[in-house]
């Protein structure tokens with residue numbers, strides 16, 4: 485591993501990752517702390533072909549690169565483009581568009597779009613332990629025509645619906661901890677309570693709004709409801725934390741992305757959840773957290789464009 489000081493800012497990261505050998509060493513060290521492992525046979529004995537930057541496995545005789553089995557696999561773009569892209573995306577508070585990324589890296593918008601989606605895949609939060617302290621659970625509507633949030637909230641209160649063209653997103657925030665969120669088919673009792681049961685330990689405290697779908701949770705949880713229509717926060721019972729995530733999500737969607745197809749919404753959601761959950765880290769920390777999950781997450785163009793859902 486190189487002894488060069490690690491980058492701390494975007495400009496340092498771009499300089500640092502201009503050297504493909506440095507990039508290769510960096511990714512290899514992240515992926516294989518014990519040394520390179522053959523993707524095919526698991527062998528750890530190999531020789532390194534420096535000119536082609538590939539390892540030749542002594543077990544199965546196959547060659548493999550540091551990109552094999554990662555979101556970078558099969559990409560004609562070099563790690564000198566990929567790593568600054570990961571840095572940019574992991575550290576962007578409101579998201580970045582494919583146009584912006586393309587211009588910043590000097591690649592086409594189409595390439596940038598594919599990179600963005602692959603990197604979002606790496607940002608997807610892995611499996612968590614269930615929340616067992618206080619959980620703020622809330623649902624919101626995303627998409628459709630741009631409307632302001634107050635009107636959304638009002639519609640929700642008055643009619644109980646958010647419009648047919650909107651997608652439901654549900655989330656659970658552990659008070660003082662991490663958040664998890666998912667695109668949901670609807671706001672039914674089955675869907676919302678299913679989400680709670682998947683993410684929150686029985687017996688924990690759950691704060692939700694007064695939506696009828698949450699009625700019944702009190703059998704397995706200490707359930708208290710927050711009335712959104714009331715403007716003040718009554719002590720501990722509030723959902724301000726998860727509401728912060730929704731505003732982060734909506735800011736990114738309305739401000740940066742021109743349009744989001746409902747099909748891709750869950751990837752944008754993963755990106756904002758990542759931002760939220762790594763809010764205490766440094767830029768280098770977020771970059772490392774994103775890079776830490778590049779393995780075993782290949783995303784093919786076919787899967788991405790909807791022929792196959794990964």
Ligand SMILES: [Zn+2]
Nearest residue numbers: 522525541544
């Ligand atoms: Zn092998």
